[in-house]
Amino acid sequence: MNMGITSSSQRKLSLNRLWNRQRGHDYVPVEEAEENEYLTTTRIESENKASRPIPKRRRWQSYLTCGSIWGLVILAAIFLISLLISIARSMWGIEDDPDRIFGNWGKPGTGTEGLAWYPTDFLRDVEPIQCHSHNDYWRKVPLFSALHAGCIGVEADVWLFDDDPALYVGHDTAALNPNRTFESLYINPLVDLLNRTNPQTQFYSDTRRGVFDYDPEQAVILLVDLKTDGAKTWPHVLRQLEPLRSRDWLTYVEDGVIQQRQVTVVGTGNTPFDLLMENSTYRDAFFDAPLADMWEDPDVLNSASKEDTTYNETNSFYASTSLTDTVGIILGGFNDDQLRTIRGQIKGAHRRGLKVRYWDTPGWPIGLRNKVWHTLMEEGADMLNVDDLKSASKKEW
Numbered sequence: 001m002n003m004g005i006t007s008s009s010q011r012k013l014s015l016n017r018l019w020n021r022q023r024g025h026d027y028v029p030v031e032e033a034e035e036n037e038y039l040t041t042t043r044i045e046s047e048n049k050a051s052r053p054i055p056k057r058r059r060w061q062s063y064l065t066c067g068s069i070w071g072l073v074i075l076a077a078i079f080l081i082s083l084l085i086s087i088a089r090s091m092w093g094i095e096d097d098p099d100r101i102f103g104n105w106g107k108p109g110t111g112t113e114g115l116a117w118y119p120t121d122f123l124r125d126v127e128p129i130q131c132h133s134h135n136d137y138w139r140k141v142p143l144f145s146a147l148h149a150g151c152i153g154v155e156a157d158v159w160l161f162d163d164d165p166a167l168y169v170g171h172d173t174a175a176l177n178p179n180r181t182f183e184s185l186y187i188n189p190l191v192d193l194l195n196r197t198n199p200q201t202q203f204y205s206d207t208r209r210g211v212f213d214y215d216p217e218q219a220v221i222l223l224v225d226l227k228t229d230g231a232k233t234w235p236h237v238l239r240q241l242e243p244l245r246s247r248d249w250l251t252y253v254e255d256g257v258i259q260q261r262q263v264t265v266v267g268t269g270n271t272p273f274d275l276l277m278e279n280s281t282y283r284d285a286f287f288d289a290p291l292a293d294m295w296e297d298p299d300v301l302n303s304a305s306k307e308d309t310t311y312n313e314t315n316s317f318y319a320s321t322s323l324t325d326t327v328g329i330i331l332g333g334f335n336d337d338q339l340r341t342i343r344g345q346i347k348g349a350h351r352r353g354l355k356v357r358y359w360d361t362p363g364w365p366i367g368l369r370n371k372v373w374h375t376l377m378e379e380g381a382d383m384l385n386v387d388d389l390k391s392a393s394k395k396e397w
Contacts, residue, residue, distance in 0.1 A: 102140055102141045102144065102145070122144070122148055123147055123148065123211055123212055123213055123214075124213045124214075125213075125214065126147070126148060126149075126150050126212060126213075126214060127150055127212075127214050127215070128150055128152050128212050128214065128215050128218045129149075129150040129151065129152070129392065129393065129395060130152065130377070130382060130383050130384060131149075131150070131151040131152070131153065131383065131384045131385075131386045131389075131392045131393075132151060132152075132153030132154070132155065132221070132223065132357060132383045132384065132385050132386065133145070133146035133149075133151045133153060133154045133155060133386065133389065134155055134359065134385050134386060134387050135155060135157075135171060135387070136154040136155045136156065137155075137156060137157065137169045137170060137171070137180070137185065138171070139389075142154075142156075142169075142185045142186070143185060143186055143189050143190070144189070145389060146389060147211060147212075147220070149389035149390065149392060149393040150392075150393050151386070151389065151392065151393075152218055152219070152220060152221060153220070153221040153222075153223060153383055154186070154220070154221070154222060154223065155223045155225060156169050156182060156185065156186055156222070156223070156224055156225065157169060157170060157171055157225045157227050157269070158182050158224055158225065158226060158227060158228075158233065158237065159173065159176060159227045159228050159233075160228045160229070160232060160233040160236055161228075165236065166178075166181045166182075166183070167181060167182035167183070167233070167236055167237065167240060168180065168181055168182075169181060169182055169185055169186075182224075182237070182240055183240055186222060187240055187241065187243055187244065188243070190211075190220065190222075190244060190249075190263060191243045191244060191247070191249075193211050194207075194209075194210075194211065194247070194249055194262055194263075197209045197210070197211055197213070197216070207247065207248065207249075208262075209262075210262045211262070219251060219260060219261065219262055219263060219264050220262065220263050220264070221263075221264045221266060221317070221318075221383075222263055222264070222265050222266070223266045223268055223288065223318070224237055224265060224266065224267050224268070224269075224271070224285075225268050225269035226267065226268070226269040226270040226271050227269060227270065228270065229270065230269075230270035230271055230272040230275070231272055231275060233270065234267065234271060234272060234275050234276070237265075237267070237285070238285060241265060241284070241285070244263055245284055248261065249261050249262045249263050250263055250264075250265060250284040250285075251263065251264040251265075251284065251286075252282060252283060252284035253282070253283050253284075253286075253314050253315075254281065254282050255281055256314055258313065258314065264286065264317060265284065265285040265286065266285070266286050266287070266288050266317045266318055267285055267286070267287055267288065268287075268288035268318075268320070271287065271288070273287055273315075276315070277315055283315070286315065286316055286317035286318075287311065287315055287316040287317070288316070288317070288318045288319075288320050289311035289316040289318065289319045289320070289349075289352075289354055290311075290319070290320075290321065291319040291320050291321035291326075291345050291348075291349055291356060291357075291358075292321040292325070292326060292345070293308075294311075294319055294345055294348030294349050294352065294354075295341065295344040295345050295347075295348055296344055296347045296348040296351070297344060298340060298343035298344045298347050309352060311352055311354065312352045312353055312354070313352065313353030313354060316352075316354055317354065317355060318354060318355050318356075318357050318383070319345075319348075319349035319352070319354040319355065319356055319357070320356075320357040320358070320359060321345070321358065321359075322358070322359055322360040323358040323359065323360050323361045323372075323376075324360045325360070326341060326342070326345070326358070327341055327342065330362060330368065330372060332368065332371075333368075333371055333372075333375065334372075334375055339375075339379070342376070342379055342381075343379060343380075346379060346380040346381065350380065355382035355383055356380065356381045356382050356383070357381070357382065357383040357385055358376060358381060358385060359385040360385075361373070361376075361384075361385060363387055363388065366391070369388075369391075370391075370396055370397045371397075373386075373392075373397035374397040377397065384397075
């Protein structure tokens with residue numbers, strides 16, 4: 001039985017081999033043949049299309065389309081970069097150097113080696129603005145940089161050493177230099193400027209013009225911050241003001257009457273109030289009074305009469321204080337309590353006839369700084385304490 005089955009299987013295998021041998025290698029089943037024929041035809045058509053040349057018009061259209069797309073991409077990139085630069089300038093205050101007109105200051109052959117040269121017309125079109133150049137001696141050209149930006153107030157920190165009559169100007173002792181003195185950086189330049197704005201000619205012989213051609217009546221406020229012992233330093237300050245005093249260019253009070261002149265001197269820091277008040281009939285320097293002590297209820301009308309009036313316009317000019325010490329941290333703008341504090345201080349200072357100045361104001365972010373500046377001036381502050389002269393001069397606040 002098993003032998004019959006085996007023989008039958010072998011016979012079937014032999015027939016299959018014979019069949020395959022007879023049909024040869026070129027045999028293809030009907031379905032596969034049709035499919036192969038279709039693939040061959042498609043391949044031939046594709047080869048014919050690939051070898052067929054693309055018309056020139058279509059090529060140029062492709063070039064123009066690609067060129068237009070790339071051109072738009074490049075323009076968009078340029079616009080985006082310009083926008084980012086503009087935002088950066090706005091946020092970080094990146095601007096052109098406001099002191100570029102002083103580029104040759106101090107160079108040989110310019111006449112400025114000994115601080116003897118000053119422009120005669122660099123203030124001709126400058127509009128005075130209510131800003132105080134904080135730490136003015138850090139400017140490229142102290143006094144002149146501030147005036148060129150329009151600031152009507154400048155600040156000089158002065159130091160006295162032993163028997164040396166000079167008053168040295170700088171933020172700390174490490175910054176002091178023998179050539180940078182109160183006289184060389186401020187007194188002599190102011191005298192020179194005022195001599196130039198008050199020329200004695202056949203057309204003009206008066207002496208009452210200030211440094212600003214735009215507003216000749218505007219005085220320059222010179223804030224002198226005493227860093228050394230007040231009792232010893234203050235007499236030296238008064239003595240070195242003599243060139244301005246002798247020409248009648250210092251604002252003074254005589255017998256209780258204020259006479260406005262081209263330069264108003266204000267003492268701060270270690271300036272002793274009692275020593276400043278020693279001469280009761282004539283004074284040509286004023287005090288920087290403590291604004292923090294002048295708060296009055298801003299919601300009560302005529303709350304004044306019994307308030308202390310030690311400081312008034314006959315002995316003081318500014319009423320100043322630190323904004324940070326007054327209101328604390330400012331987040332996005334002043335809150336209601338902070339505004340009420342500021343309004344009360346401004347009310348008290350103005351009742352005494354004094355000019356309000358807040359120092360230690362935020363310098364960054366730029367948007368917050370400008371908002372603080374705007375709010376202070378809107379609420380009645382009289383002077384902005386600024387480090388960035390360029391931004392202050394733009395009056396974007």
